[in-house]
Amino acid sequence: MSFDRTPIVQQITMYLRDKIESGEWRVGEKISSENTLTQELKVSRHSLRMAIQSLASQGIVESIHGKGTFVLTNQLSLLTSSRNAITSEDFLDVRKVLEFRLAIEPITCFLAAGRIGGDILAMLDESYHEMQANIGNSEEFVKHDLMFHLEIAKASQNHLLLGALSEVFDKTLRNLELLNVLYGYSDGLYFHKKILKALKEKNAVQARSIMEEHIQKAINSLIQ
Template identity: 30%
Template sequence: MSSLGPLRPSPLVDQATAHLREQITQGAWPVGTKIPGETTLAKSLGVGRSTVREAVRTLAATGMLQSRQGAGIFVVADRPQEDWPARLRRAAVTDIYEVRMLIEVQAARLAAERRTEDDITALDAAMAARRAASGWGDAEFVDADIALHRAVVAAAHNPVLTDLFGEFAPALRQGLIDLVDLLDLRAEHPGHGEDTHAALVRAVIEGDGAAAERLTRADLEATLALLRGA
């Protein structure tokens, strides 16, 4: 286990943060324990108290340290918390797709119940754009496909669902582009899945929640099966 020691002049805050993080990850200060005070740490590291304060603030932002009023600074995790976008970038596309199904199947049913005239206009435009993208490259086609699904989710008028879809979409995009290219899905049918998507849009516009839910599930299950077999 490393010990604290004087730091080089620059960049002091980054170095102080790295040293304190190392003490935590290597077990010098186990989870649940209180770390030494600012004065003690500043003396050990050979820096000012303001530098220690910034380093502690940085580690608190990562979820490793927590300030408790009147008690001091405590270790609450021995590893930095990974943010949600980073976890999605690291996740398997099949895992992301399974969660996407949970979101979109429900969203499609709600969209059929809640769609407005503006939503209908947006859905028609998104469907037309997807149809036009049948003559474009794989990336453009996937973008148009995702945009159509985004329009369906938006028509559900649930901001949490909309935000969740927004988080998943970038992580899904490259996996879907790779899938379309790998399996050459558009060789014989450039507008792959057009009939299913047109039926979905029609179900939402007509207010048929059961059909919208069924069509979304069937479409996403078919793609998930392709992803698993790719």
């Protein structure tokens, strides 16, 4: 089965809901695996995860790390109006946040590489290790992810860049947590490790390039 591209996450969500409402996936049962669903629907893993998170936010399913996703209820009509549901507007907002970050974070990283001190490098090391320690815990992982990026902005010694990034993070925390669900843990750790290495080497060009690649890959994931 394949879908039109717009809006792909909503279409996947409706497909999953139909499976539950029809009784094909019963309450308490585990739904098909990510590998099975991505092959069956011909969609990316990122888009599938966003759709599953949409159902989880409505209390329809529960994802258990290392075990899979389980159906909690088939009474979907009672949950349709949930104010916590992830909407197409949320999905669009994630992209807007990433586009903003793409505009300012590579240059922030470039400036930081030439101005960073040992104290901030130590903070970046700590944030990176805390991210590693919180794989599977999205809330804590995102908190330390944000600290990593804010410390880089602080190292740029440009209060306007730091202020702008801090404000965006404060106002869009929910979307950043959704982005973690979409993007996963491994890619984030991969890029953060490379960024940290470039900053330690004070290689401004490489630091900027890796940051740009990191954020652009997340944007690309949204449209796959």
